Amino acid sequence: MLSIIPVDLSKIKSGDIDREILRAGIIAELDAINLYEQMAALAKDDHIRAVLLDIAKEEKEHVGEFQTLLLRFDKEQVTELAEGKKEVEELIGQ
Numbered sequence: 001m002l003s004i005i006p007v008d009l010s011k012i013k014s015g016d017i018d019r020e021i022l023r024a025g026i027i028a029e030l031d032a033i034n035l036y037e038q039m040a041a042l043a044k045d046d047h048i049r050a051v052l053l054d055i056a057k058e059e060k061e062h063v064g065e066f067q068t069l070l071l072r073f074d075k076e077q078v079t080e081l082a083e084g085k086k087e088v089e090e091l092i093g094q
Contacts, residue, residue: 022070029062 005024012020033056040052071078 019070019074022066022073025066026063026070029059029066032056033059033063 006027007020007024009017009020009024036052036056036059040049040056043049043052071081
């Protein structure tokens with residue numbers, strides 16, 4: 001589980017700090033999604049499973065919030081996401 005920011009933010013250039021904070025937030029949310037979905041798969045009780053999956057869904061929304069902000073602050077990321085989408089569509093024929 002992520003409990004420490006994976007980057008030493010004190011060593012990040014001032015102009016890059018906001019992007020790195022947003023990326024760390026995305027990493028934390030993805031980690032939480034994985035944790036909740038894994039626990040849901042193991043849960044014996046249907047109510048516990050339902051709550052864990054609901055929380056995981058909320059974390060997915062948080063990823064979207066962080067990503068939306070990141071795309072405002074990192075235009076290169078916008079371009080590279082579009083390139084990645086294009087490559088996948090070419091590979092799978094869509």
